[in-house]
Amino acid sequence: MINHLFVFIFVILTSLFSSLLSASEANKTIKIKELIEKYRSDNNFNGVVLIAHRGEILFEGAFGYSNFEKALYNNIDTKFRIGSLTKSFTAVLVLKLVQEGKVKLDSPISDYLHYYRSDTGDQVTIRHLLTHTSGIPSFTELPYFRSAVSRINYSVDEFTKRYCSDDLSFKPGTQFKYSNSGYFILGSIVEKVTGQSFARVLKEKILFPLGMNNTGFENNLTNTPDNMATGYQGNLGQLEQADYINMSVVFSAGAMYSTARDLLLWDRALYTEKILKRNYIEQMFEQSPVQNYGLGWSIDMIGKGAGEKQLKNVTHTGAINGFRSKISRIIDDEYLIVLLQNWNKNTINEVHQGVIDILYQQSTFEPFNKQQGALFGKWILAKKQCPLKYKLERPRYNDKFQKYQFPYKVRYYGNGSVKIQYQLGNDSGSMLQTVSFEDRSDDKNGISIGFKSPQILTLTHCKILY
Numbered sequence: 001m002i003n004h005l006f007v008f009i010f011v012i013l014t015s016l017f018s019s020l021l022s023a024s025e026a027n028k029t030i031k032i033k034e035l036i037e038k039y040r041s042d043n044n045f046n047g048v049v050l051i052a053h054r055g056e057i058l059f060e061g062a063f064g065y066s067n068f069e070k071a072l073y074n075n076i077d078t079k080f081r082i083g084s085l086t087k088s089f090t091a092v093l094v095l096k097l098v099q100e101g102k103v104k105l106d107s108p109i110s111d112y113l114h115y116y117r118s119d120t121g122d123q124v125t126i127r128h129l130l131t132h133t134s135g136i137p138s139f140t141e142l143p144y145f146r147s148a149v150s151r152i153n154y155s156v157d158e159f160t161k162r163y164c165s166d167d168l169s170f171k172p173g174t175q176f177k178y179s180n181s182g183y184f185i186l187g188s189i190v191e192k193v194t195g196q197s198f199a200r201v202l203k204e205k206i207l208f209p210l211g212m213n214n215t216g217f218e219n220n221l222t223n224t225p226d227n228m229a230t231g232y233q234g235n236l237g238q239l240e241q242a243d244y245i246n247m248s249v250v251f252s253a254g255a256m257y258s259t260a261r262d263l264l265l266w267d268r269a270l271y272t273e274k275i276l277k278r279n280y281i282e283q284m285f286e287q288s289p290v291q292n293y294g295l296g297w298s299i300d301m302i303g304k305g306a307g308e309k310q311l312k313n314v315t316h317t318g319a320i321n322g323f324r325s326k327i328s329r330i331i332d333d334e335y336l337i338v339l340l341q342n343w344n345k346n347t348i349n350e351v352h353q354g355v356i357d358i359l360y361q362q363s364t365f366e367p368f369n370k371q372q373g374a375l376f377g378k379w380i381l382a383k384k385q386c387p388l389k390y391k392l393e394r395p396r397y398n399d400k401f402q403k404y405q406f407p408y409k410v411r412y413y414g415n416g417s418v419k420i421q422y423q424l425g426n427d428s429g430s431m432l433q434t435v436s437f438e439d440r441s442d443d444k445n446g447i448s449i450g451f452k453s454p455q456i457l458t459l460t461h462c463k464i465l466y
Contacts, residue, residue: 029059031358036061039351043235047324047341048074050260051355054334055268060260066229066342068239079214079228079257080340082325083318086256087183089206089266091130091296093198094186095280096205098126102193105130112189115157117165126189128172129182130295131288135168138179150245153220156198159249160188176291180253187252198252210269215258218247225257229342231322242322242344254320260338267329267336285314285331302330302356313356317348324348328356335359 032051039045046064050057062074097103103112103126110121120136128134142149142163149163164181187198194201199217207215216225231242247255258266269275276284284295292299294314301310311332318325326348328337337355339348 025053025058028358032059032355033061035354035358036063036351039347040064044345044347045341045351046074046232046343046345047080047229047339048076048078048260049340049351050076050264050336050338051359052264052267052336055264057264064343066227068230068232074229074342075227076261077214077227077259078340078342079225079259080325080342081218081229081231081257081318081320081323082263082340083250083254083320083323084180085258085263085316085318085325085327086250086252086254088296088316088327089202089256090183090186090190090252091284092275093190093201093205094126094130095276095284095295097190097193099277099280103189109185109189112192113160113185115161116185120165120168123168124172126186127295129179129186131291131293132176132178132182133173133288133290134179134182135170135172135175135177136164136179136181136185137166137169138177138181139163139184140180146243150249153246153248156184156188156191156251159251160185174290176288176293180250183253184251190252202256206275209274210265212258212262212265215256215262215266218255218257219251220246220248222247228257229323231320231342231344233322233344235345239343245321250320254318258340260340263327263338264336267327270329271331271334285312302360315352319344319346326352328352330359 029051032049036045036049040063048062049060051059060076062076062078064074066072066074066078094103098105105127106125108122109116109124109126109129110118113121124134124136129136139145139149139159154162164184166181169175169177190198190201196204199219202217206212216222232239233242234240270281273281285297285299286294287299288294297314297316300313300315302313309332311330313328313330315326315328322342322344324339324341324344324346326337326339329335330337337352339351341348
């Protein structure tokens with residue numbers, strides 16, 4: 001009788017706990033929907049969102065138009081160009097070849113591309129290419145890339161020789177510098193090693209086995225896929241179709257398209273050994289010594305709260321003419337965030353941060369209603385860092401706040417606002433606040449942002465540093 005009573009109590013408690021979890025997830029879903037709809041109503045998002053937990057979809061929604069001229073709406077199965085999310089697939093393909101014994105991570109380019117210039121090809125390894133530590137300049141930084149190079153058709157070998165073989169910017173392995181050229185070279189190596197086109201290898205080794213039937217690879221020979229979104233640039237109400245780009249130019253660095261649900265299949269596969277053995281997956285998500293980037297993925301830690309475990313979040317963003325994308329995999333909790341947008345407005349990272357804050361709001365944020373601070377002067381945000389580090393000229397703020405290490409970190413969103421974190425003395429917390437600025441300009445050291453008049457920040461929340 002007592003055993004039956006314990007079983008009954010256990011079942012009741014389990015059911016109650018499950019109900020509480022379900023209610024919590026439902027509340028998060030409501031808040032995420034409100035967040036996305038707010039961005040959409042403010043004309044700051046146009047695309048598809050998918051949020052999943054351990055493979056179960058918590059929220060998915062399609063917003064705005066896939067084609068404005070034809071008044072065609074985005075839907076859950078709309079295909080989007082995913083730009084640099086392609087790099088994660090390229091990395092997995094390369095690791096697949098490593099697993100098969102056809103490529104070695106620490107072998108140089110010259111072992112695979114015999115035409116490549118030997119003075120640099122003998123120094124730069126496959127690992128350097130995967131981690132953006134090769135020192136090979138990115139072809140997208142060429143001053144005439146958009147106006148000329150991006151519009152012309154090239155063979156893979158020709159493009160590699162002409163635009164992926166410049167002098168090294170630094171000794172390989174000593175610095176991080178994001179390089180589309182490096183990932184183009186990796187695609188060229190895949191083709192040389194397999195004797196097949198990159199598109200075919202991608203399909204045979206990843207897309208077909210995973211059932212990713214709405215994902216593919218574009219080049220100058222492919223037709224526009226069915227249900228493909230059109231990319232746009234400019235502001236809503238004054239949109240125009242994005243500038244043309246020959247997809248053979250971005251190749252293995254950015255020529256894929258996909259859907260949110262196909263990227264969910266991709267996410268789930270990376271928790272298994274369907275494509276790669278566990279040790280290679282673990283290598284992929286290890287940071288390089290010089291940057292929070294692994295093998296084809298950015299790696300961040302998310303803080304759940306003071307004294308709690310830090311969660312590994314592996315992400316990648318994509319940007320290609322008229323399209324923005326982001327995939328975020330919080331692998332310790334198995335959350336997935338997919339954001340796909342057929343518009344070049346750069347709000348993807350803001351939306352992503354908003355979703356993260358909702359998913360972890362109970363432990364990430366704590367009330368903090370104590371002081372205020374004021375912003376003056378000129379801020380210079382360093383180039384090509386995320387979040388952007390700060391350099392502050394003429395710092396001025398009220399003497400009573402001198403105990404602040406002011407500021408700590410800055411994120412620039414390009415829409416007239418910045419998000420600023422402050423360190424409070426030697427405490428483990430920081431204040432997070434979004435404020436608008438009055439002017440911006442390019443500076444030799446980065447982006448210059450000016451606050452011409454005092455802006456008072458009311459610091460209402462404390463966010464744990466991570």
